[in-house]
Amino acid sequence: MGVRKFVTAMLATASIAAGGVAQADDTVTLGFTAALSGDFAAFGENMRRGAELAIEQLNADGTGPTFELFPVDDRGEAREGVLIAQRFCSDEDVDVVLGYSFSSIALAAVPVYDQCGLPVLASAVTSPDLSGASPYFRRNILTDAVQGAMMGTFAVETLGDKRIYVIHQQDDYGIGVANAFTEAAEAAGAEILGTENYLLGAKDFKTQISRIRSADPDALFIGGFYSEAAKIASQAQSLGVDVQLLGTDGSLNPELVSLGGEAVEGMIVYGMFDPSVATEDTAAFIEGYEAAHGMAPNAFSALGYDAVMTVAEAVRIATEAGDLTRESLNTAFGEIDGFPGVTGPTTFDAQGDRAGSLYFLQVRDGAFALAE
């Protein structure tokens, strides 16, 4: 096989791999990447379900262009971040990219997008490092700094917790929320009795919990994902620690309850959406989601849904002004102003961040309900 033939064969494989069936020009392809397998697949899967629903509804409506989702799994591996970004960049059909479960992977991918001018609208990465990382990068979720601070204030002022212990996962996410939480809680007059950390994937928290127990706090703030939060909760229960558990959007996941069982009962977490407070506008979303997926949506499904709807709005703005290109789409994102969605209105600031509000949710009878 000659070199040229070999290369052609490779390129053919590439386009197969890229799912590149020839498409009509009026199709808008939304690249979607997140951890869809591996330990933290739940966030990605929820975003994807939300996005799929939105696409279904947009295509059924039939007034605009056809939308298509092109999902690629990053497996939570750093190495994949760059490759997937390049795959989307090189695939001319891809107009915009959604998703992302890990800030570190998004951070690795940003330079590639920056270079090929492909706009990204992420929905689950909250690192402050991503603010202003690129003119092509935006997200419709609040940053750790904002969310953690809101929780800190809420814990002290609404729940009345005065003696709080903090435990967080040792990464950008955990450190970010824990610092913001600590600052806000202290500002609101609480005493932070101590801070513990753990590595993502840790299983044994008994040492930290024994120390937390000695400090005798009112509340324990867990800055981390549901899998560890569930273990912390059950190990705390078995060591006789009975405090108000506080979590983050990383714990806002049905898996928290299925892993943690009664140990997480009463735990309070936050998210940008809550099905139980559905307004008329969001009712259609919830109904459609339950019909399509047989389960209630959570904040990440809602953000995924809103992301697609926001893209549709940007596409509308861009086509009105002229041709739809990556560049014009990117400009259009900047022009979006208060676009309504199930997680509230969307406007992006100059840093690519969005302002918004949080819901505080409590585990009651094995399900998330609005905290009182």
Added chain:
Amino acid sequence: MRPLLSIQDLTIVYGGLVALGSVSFDVDERAIHGVIGPNGAGKSTLVNALTGFAPISSGTVTLADRHIGGIPAHAAAAAGIARTFQNIRLFAGMTVLENTLVGAHRHFRARLPHLLLRAATARGEEKRWRERAMGELDFVGLTGQAQASAGALSYGHQRRLEIARALLLEPALLLLDEPMAGMNAAEKEEIETLIRKVRERGVTVLIIEHDMQVMRRLCERVTVLHHGRRLADGATAEVFAETAVQEAYLGRSS
């Protein structure tokens, strides 16, 4: 004649086992010196002790008036002692020539920059030792085998290669641990001739061998070990005549 190697009260203890107990003897310069003794007598242990492979419990070893007792193996090689092994230890994944060149290791002087730039010094010494190595291969009878894989050589050729490799060290003293083991009479004779030629080049040879006919012909002096003790030491004919030696060893083998 001045002794090249002098061993005084050499003792080697493994756990509780005395492998060598207070053994003393001298090896003359340019001699072929035999060491004999039944299985487990401590012969290989002696070679190991001289080459840094066995920890010396007590006693002294001097080579040309220099203390070499307890020095590490690579230092023993640097001091001019080369050896072969009772169970052949070649570098199976290397060619015959490369094996031999490892023997010349201590002669190379080029430093990293020379190597990286392939400076004249590096090229020159590489070429010189390659030629020497080819010469040694001819000398031991491995002409034309330089590029063969060492692991693929016949048993007899592997023994020869071990000798060639040791010779490239340019040793003052060559220790041969049963170099003829498992060979037929004709092959033994060839190795015998080879050993004589080695000595003619000025190398002192200390050889361990179980074949008494060969040893009687080859060695000027022999030392007899038995249960780690020196049973006898002296001119070959005299030693072989000693009754104690015959009882302990020759009685069994002849």
Added chain:
Amino acid sequence: MDFFGQLLVNAIMLGAIYSLAAIAYSLVYGVVQLVNFAFGELFMLGAFICISLMLPSVRLFGLEAPMPALPFLLAAPVSIAVVAAIGVVVERLAYKPLRNAPRLAPLIAAIAVSVLLQSLAQSVWGAEELSFPSFALSDLPPIILFDSIYVSVMEIVVLITALVSMLGLTLFVRRTRMGRAMTAAAEDREAAYLVGIPVNRVIALAFLIGSGFAALAGVLYAQAYGFAHPTMGFLPGLKALTAAVLGGIGSIPGAALGGMVLAVIETFGAGYLPNGSAYRDAISFAILILLLMFRPQGLLGRPELNDMPAGSLVGMLGQYARAGGVGRLFAPIDRLFERMGAGSLVLNVALFCTALALAFIITNDFWLRILIFVVTYGLLASGLNIVVGFTGLLDLGFVAFWAVGSYFTSILFILVLKNQFGVAPTDIWWLFYVNLIAGGVLAAGAGMLLGYPTLRLRGDYLAIMTLGFGEIVRIVATNWIDLTRGPMGIRGIPTPSLFGYPLNDPRHLYLVGVLLAAALLFLLSRVVRSYVGRAWVAIRENESAAEAMGVHTARYKLYAYASGGFFGGVVGVFFAHSQQYISPLSFTLFENILILMLVVLGGLGTFIGPFVGALFWIVFLQVAQGFSLFQAMPELRYALLGALLVALMVFRPQGLSARARVPLSIEK
């Protein structure tokens, strides 16, 4: 006091589990002198099978499958029996054919089996945790001692189970014929064979019992922490191995003691040292390293266990490998590589030009990015190849050097010059080129530093110690936030540029990579094709003979570590600047194992092998994503790699490009 007491209780529970798993390592090591890295995975399988049996239905391969919903007391023994059987099968297929092979072969096979089982489990049960169902015993309220120390009923059950099974094993070994045969085989396999002990059956039995213990430990661990997960066996496996070494590998009471001691040190270290819980695993690895340095025989072991039969995988061409039909399969590949390896200038230049030409033939940036990874991993594998392939030292901590290079340049460019002194990274474009060298030299120094304590060790112990170093470096990089920004990573690293002309698109980066690879390989070939290379290979083939020929083996091993480190460091600098972002996520043990596998796959001790391995594997990883089977179960790709490696060890340990043998002197 209640803190201390609670820690003690926690430590004892953890210790019981470590002890059980440590026995698995010790028992098998005693009989076959092999560190069976796969015990961590058998531990995990025990947990999964037990939970599956306890549920009414489980999702297997993504499909709902009915299960018997057995009670715990029935599910546990059944799962242990199943895992014990798996252990015996693994021994039969992967280790038995390698029993007389150089030690590196079964060791690599064990690592490959470990990757295989873990990836397979992930394909079968999915990547998410499976929670442990509660049952009567686990639901009982905890017992509270002195008002403040909580002990659950199951913890007492765990402790009793551990004690009873260890006692049972001791009685078995002392009192039964097979047990005594096992002790005899452990003393001296040859002799045991001669006196008529059925050695094969004894070894199978050791694997049977060992795997059973690993499974028991896994079941108890899963119960204690409430879940099973495909990667759950990895860390406890290493801890158990540490415990086995601590107690004296090969000794059963030693394993029990080692497990307890390790758990106590680890728990109290985490509890009382500042920021201890973050460094918890580092504490264990530090103990392991100190132990191997100063008392490799452990607390109760015998000293002489740690040596390795001489010989290398490369020298074994056709000796133990049962080539047969496989040999014929490789014949055309062999012919190709034979020509390449002969070092013909024309072929090498042609190869280099082809690599350069690819940059212009391939127009798709995505494939260029993939090629950048091929070059990066090929170079990393080449660095590791100096240590493993040429010098024969199994190094599982190689990623540390890669990390050193990456962090060095990133810290300098971003955290120091940009953040402290306000120097714009684009103004100092030349520093990248300086750093390539400086990062390499720094990593070479690190290589010597980390290599020094390992000099006296061989084979398994060497692998374990380097693994410990690699993990410590990663843990420090993760937790020393002031230096490395920890898990947040460092971003904004500039791409390479030349006089202000940025080399930032994939084509330029690929070209930079190819030039770097050519330069490094050129330098390496000059070193390898000299007395230095011969000394390395001599150490690999027969260390004592090398020493007898005057090779200062310790020094040349350090040179090998330094050269490997240099490669790792240079690649690290290139990697950081081509990615523009680094985080500790890139430098995991799994990456190290992957790099090792690329070397073995491609061919140990060849120049082209690491690149063949990298090209083959990284392209396969991407192409496989086009198949629905691998889309549904991406882990299956790694399972395939594991299986391939085991087969390679048995049938063709020299790798694909075995015949591209490197001449060790300048051709005349």
